[in-house]
Amino acid sequence: MEITLTVNGEKVTADVEPRTLLVHFIRDELRLTGTHVGCETSYCGACTIHLNGEAIKSCTTLAVQADGAEITTIEGLADGETLHPVQEGFWERHGLQCGFCTPGMIMQAAKIIEENPDPSEDEIRHGIDGNLCRCTGYHNIVKAIEYAAAKARGEEPEPAEWETV
Amino acid sequence: MVETKSVLGGAIRRREDPALIAGQGLYTDDVAPTGTLHVAFVRSPFAKAKILSIDTAEAAGMAGVKAIYTADDVRHLGLLPTQVAVRARPLLADGQVAHSGEAVAMVVATDRYLAQDAAEAVFVDYEAQEPVIDLKAAAAGDIKAHDDMDSNVIIAWTAGPFGDEDGIAKTRETIQAAKDRDDTVTVSIEMVNQRLVPTAMEPRSVVADYSPGYNRFHVHSTTQIPHALAGAIAKTFDLDNSQVNVTALEVGGGFGAKLNVYPDEILVAFASKALGKPVKFTESRREAAVNTIHGRGWVATATMTGTRDGQILGYELDGLADMGAYTQNFTAAIPFLGLFVGSGQYTMPTYFNVACVLTNTVVTDAYRGAGRPEAEYYLERIVDAFSREIGVDPAEVRKKNYFDKFEDAVSPIGFAMDTGDYGANLDALLEFVDYEGMKARRDAARAEGRLVGLGLSSYVEVCGFGPSGLSDLGFNWGAYNVDSAFNGSGLVRVGGDGKATVHIGTGPSGQGHQTTWAQIVSAETGIPVDNIRVISGETDDTPVGIGSFGSRSAAVDGAAAHEAAGRVKAKAAKIAAHLLEAAEEDIRFEDGVAHVAGSPDQSVTWAEIAKTAYHPHLLPEGMEGGLEAHAVFSPGNATWPFGSHICMVEVDPDTGNVDVLEYLTMDDCGNVINPMIADGQLHGGIVQGAGQALFEDAIYDEQGTLLTTSFMDYLIPTATSMPSFQMERTTTPTHVNPLGVKGIGEAGTIGSAQTVVNAVVDALADLGVKHVDMPVRPRRVWEAIQAAKEA
Ligand code: FES
Numbered sequence: 024m025e026i027t028l029t030v031n032g033e034k035v036t037a038d039v040e041p042r043t044l045l046v047h048f049i050r051d052e053l054r055l056t057g058t059h060v061g062c063e064t065s066y067c068g069a070c071t072i073h074l075n076g077e078a079i080k081s082c083t084t085l086a087v088q089a090d091g092a093e094i095t096t097i098e099g100l101a102d103g104e105t106l107h108p109v110q111e112g113f114w115e116r117h118g119l120q121c122g123f124c125t126p127g128m129i130m131q132a133a134k135i136i137e138e139n140p141d142p143s144e145d146e147i148r149h150g151i152d153g154n155l156c157r158c159t160g161y162h163n164i165v166k167a168i169e170y171a172a173a174k175a176r177g178e179e180p181e182p183a184e185w186e187t188v
Numbered sequence: 189m190v191e192t193k194s195v196l197g198g199a200i201r202r203r204e205d206p207a208l209i210a211g212q213g214l215y216t217d218d219v220a221p222t223g224t225l226h227v228a229f230v231r232s233p234f235a236k237a238k239i240l241s242i243d244t245a246e247a248a249g250m251a252g253v254k255a256i257y258t259a260d261d262v263r264h265l266g267l268l269p270t271q272v273a274v275r276a277r278p279l280l281a282d283g284q285v286a287h288s289g290e291a292v293a294m295v296v297a298t299d300r301y302l303a304q305d306a307a308e309a310v311f312v313d314y315e316a317q318e319p320v321i322d323l324k325a326a327a328a329g330d331i332k333a334h335d336d337m338d339s340n341v342i343i344a345w346t347a348g349p350f351g352d353e354d355g356i357a358k359t360r361e362t363i364q365a366a367k368d369r370d371d372t373v374t375v376s377i378e379m380v381n382q383r384l385v386p387t388a389m390e391p392r393s394v395v396a397d398y399s400p401g402y403n404r405f406h407v408h409s410t411t412q413i414p415h416a417l418a419g420a421i422a423k424t425f426d427l428d429n430s431q432v433n434v435t436a437l438e439v440g441g442g443f444g445a446k447l448n449v450y451p452d453e454i455l456v457a458f459a460s461k462a463l464g465k466p467v468k469f470t471e472s473r474r475e476a477a478v479n480t481i482h483g484r485g486w487v488a489t490a491t492m493t494g495t496r497d498g499q500i501l502g503y504e505l506d507g508l509a510d511m512g513a514y515t516q517n518f519t520a521a522i523p524f525l526g527l528f529v530g531s532g533q534y535t536m537p538t539y540f541n542v543a544c545v546l547t548n549t550v551v552t553d554a555y556r557g558a559g560r561p562e563a564e565y566y567l568e569r570i571v572d573a574f575s576r577e578i579g580v581d582p583a584e585v586r587k588k589n590y591f592d593k594f595e596d597a598v599s600p601i602g603f604a605m606d607t608g609d610y611g612a613n614l615d616a617l618l619e620f621v622d623y624e625g626m627k628a629r630r631d632a633a634r635a636e637g638r639l640v641g642l643g644l645s646s647y648v649e650v651c652g653f654g655p656s657g658l659s660d661l662g663f664n665w666g667a668y669n670v671d672s673a674f675n676g677s678g679l680v681r682v683g684g685d686g687k688a689t690v691h692i693g694t695g696p697s698g699q700g701h702q703t704t705w706a707q708i709v710s711a712e713t714g715i716p717v718d719n720i721r722v723i724s725g726e727t728d729d730t731p732v733g734i735g736s737f738g739s740r741s742a743a744v745d746g747a748a749a750h751e752a753a754g755r756v757k758a759k760a761a762k763i764a765a766h767l768l769e770a771a772e773e774d775i776r777f778e779d780g781v782a783h784v785a786g787s788p789d790q791s792v793t794w795a796e797i798a799k800t801a802y803h804p805h806l807l808p809e810g811m812e813g814g815l816e817a818h819a820v821f822s823p824g825n826a827t828w829p830f831g832s833h834i835c836m837v838e839v840d841p842d843t844g845n846v847d848v849l850e851y852l853t854m855d856d857c858g859n860v861i862n863p864m865i866a867d868g869q870l871h872g873g874i875v876q877g878a879g880q881a882l883f884e885d886a887i888y889d890e891q892g893t894l895l896t897t898s899f900m901d902y903l904i905p906t907a908t909s910m911p912s913f914q915m916e917r918t919t920t921p922t923h924v925n926p927l928g929v930k931g932i933g934e935a936g937t938i939g940s941a942q943t944v945v946n947a948v949v950d951a952l953a954d955l956g957v958k959h960v961d962m963p964v965r966p967r968r969v970w971e972a973i974q975a976a977k978e979a
């Protein structure tokens with residue numbers, strides 16, 4: 024089936040098998056490999072992207088369902104050379120270790136602070152409850168999102184828990 | 189948190205991160221050479237069965253299918269290489285299946301969907317047999333995991349002190365005598381340390397590409413041990429190791445699950461050679477649960493005897509460890525690692541006996557902590573139970589029985605330990621957390637009728653393996669054709685531009701090695717961190733090294749990089765002295781330049797030194813060109829990090845739900861290279877240990893089907909499972925390596941499960957509950973409450 028969609032601001036037309044998962048289309052056809060597959064069953068969130076302005080799990084969406092949609096993947100989140108505040112927060116606050124969950128986590132977090140510019144720790148934790156990370160214990164992911172929210176509000180983030188040099 | 193000064197420069201942001209946060213990090217499944225073929229496996233639904241026939245005819249004719257292989261095609265490659273080959277496994281089940289999920293046939297097709305379609309069309313005729321799944325039943329031995337075995341028990345690790353039969357007998361007599369005294373108290377609890385699925389977020393993936401013209405393999409794999417994989421493939425195909433290049437790109441978490449050479453890694457190499465195309469296999473999550481190793485799986489009884497004032501006079505641990513159906517890399521050696529720390533931080537006579545038992549289940553092997561979380565769990569749970577029984581504060585009982593501050597001590601089990609200061613560490617925790625205040629808060633909550641509990645525990649672990657002399661005891665990598673013991677190896681090269689590369693045989697999976705090794709080399713040479721690039725996970729371009737596991741990389745390979753950097757600096761000093769017409773001893777390295785002590789203006793840059801090094805005619809008479817050094821480092825001993833954790837939990841009496849309210853720590857891993865990264869390792873480690881305590885459980889039914897193969901059934905912690913941490917550290921450097929570092933990758937996991945369970949039992953103690961097995965999920969806790977109420 025032929026589908027046409029906008030991915031990271033560029034129009035894409037492709038012929039896909041009806042059973043192709045959106046995440047496989049993004050990774051295998053478009054070669055945007057920042058979107059990861061951690062479970063294929065919509066539990067882990069590694070495949071989270073933005074589709075028509077919503078954070079969704081692309082492993083349980085068919086490529087054909089994205090016909091006509093606007094998609095942003097992790098590769099399209101930064102504004103040129105300028106990192107998205109969430110990306111910056113993850114770097115500044117050690118919000119990642121192996122980085123495998125990170126693209127999905129960042130895409131989810133970007134939506135959280137867009138919808139709620141000043142989230143509490145509890146709201147952040149609930150907001151990323153559908154994104155699993157096995158490395159960080161979430162502690163620094165929470166700090167990274169707090170950092171990003173402060174930045175996006177134009178405020179100075181809380182200092183890091185360690186002295187930076 | 190209070191700042192800990194690092195000898196090596198402190199927290200710097202990770203250089204790994206810019207690619208990863210932009211979605212531009214490359215993982216194995218992202219590798220897709222043109223023409224790549226894809227693999228799907230046919231897996232047994234039975235835990236134990238004879239394979240009567242395999243009919244591949246229909247599948248072979250399906251769209252896109254290039255080949256289907258069974259044991260007949262790969263038998264000549266031999267069994268899977270492993271270090272402790274008590275029961276090595278075939279690459280594909282050969283006439284007999286020994287666990288459900290075992291691969292029986294391998295389909296190769298032009299795309300992953302078509303490969304899966306065809307795998308479903310392979311017809312296997314099985315004759316199901318009764319499997320042995322339960323650990324105790326397997327040890328009793330009526331049914332064998334393999335029909336040709338006399339016993340499912342393959343080895344027992346017994347100690348006290350280690351290895352000496354007379355010593356063991358004497359220890360047991362001493363403990364018995366203590367038990368027989370009128371003034372002693374003995375507590376004994378059988379506890380389960382359940383089977384776990386390691387669950388790195390990145391499923392395992394491997395891509396093999398064989399070049400017939402050069403008779404070489406290039407294999408991408410998500411592995412913690414690239415050199416072992418290269419060696420195993422070379423050995424299997426009768427090649428030299430240099431004919432196999434293994435690349436481990438970004439590895440999306442390991443935790444021990446990628447510390448194995450797997451049959452699928454050998455099989456894709458075989459298929460690539462046979463078909464002349466790149467071949468890829470990537471696990472699905474469900475498949476990972478039955479294809480990649482499991483961890484833990486012990487049942488043991490811990491018994492502690494001591495006086496009413498808290499002097500411990502004896503400790504015994506007697507139990508069984510589940511090996512699964514075969515022995516892979518370290519399988520049967522995992523309980524041995526537990527034995528190392530069997531007596532923990534304490535001085536009491538200790539008897540340790542854990543038997544390794546085969547069952548018809550997925551193979552177990554190293555999962556974060558590997559043996560040490562098990563040993564510390566039993567020990568710290570029983571110390572807690574003993575303290576409760578005699579009515580003495582558990583902190584007091586611990587301190588009374590700790591080793592005093594030491595350099596070089598021998599544990600009651602007989603192992604040499606490097607450095608420790610356990611009492612000071614626990615005191616620091618108690619002060620940091622305001623222990624009396626915490627107890628008061630708990631008691632106040634209890635007075636309101638809430639089930640609030642406080643859990644304390646401490647640990648010592650052993651890591652940073654290690655001394656190359658262990659090679660003589662069989663601790664080497666010869667089984668994988670890797671000519672190395674557990675020692676480290678690092679090469680530092682300064683190029684003509686004065687920038688350095690560090691070539692190192694580690695296999696990181698998120699620990700920030702790129703940043704950390706650069707810090708180590710920068711600290712030694714004064715070359716700015718940004719001018720140092722780290723190359724690892726590429727066997728063609730790194731000296732032989734045995735990878736990253738067992739919290740060993742900094743203490744062993746990092747130390748090797750430090751030594752190599754020191755040698756490069758020594759040569760650079762000679763060149764600088766020559767260029768500056770100064771004495772070598774007067775040369776100082778700082779901020780990327782070498783200058784004469786006392787006259788900073790008299791200086792040359794690393795670039796100028798390096799340029800000279802690569803133009804030998806400019807060098808001092810007789811000096812060789814080049815500016816690099818390779819160091820092989822063998823530490824004097826393994827390292828023994830330690831620490832103390834405390835947490836507060838609340839149990840909901842109506843549902844049995846456990847809520848962890850606070851978690852605070854005081855760990856000691858010796859010197860710290862990058863506190864940001866070290867803290868991150870602790871966060872993740874603690875949550876994995878807490879995950880075992882609270883949720884995780886690999887459950888088999890009686891037929892041997894694994895019931896927990898998705899994130900719906902196998903629950904790993906989410907962001908709402910644990911609170912944020914409050915962490916501090918004490919610093920007791922080791923003397924077994926020049927950096928004074930011990931290791932931090934597993935400490936959090938080793939210290940945390942018992943902390944949580946101690947707190948849960950504390951919350952329920954007034955009801956009469958003495959123990960709740962992990963995972964302390966709501967139903968189990970609720971049932972324990974009901975049972976206690978009825979009793
Ligand atoms: S891969 Fe989509 S949620 Fe896990």
Ligand code: FES
Pocket residue numbers: 118119120121122123124125155156157158159389440441698
């Ligand atoms: S950083 Fe490794 S899974 Fe989150």
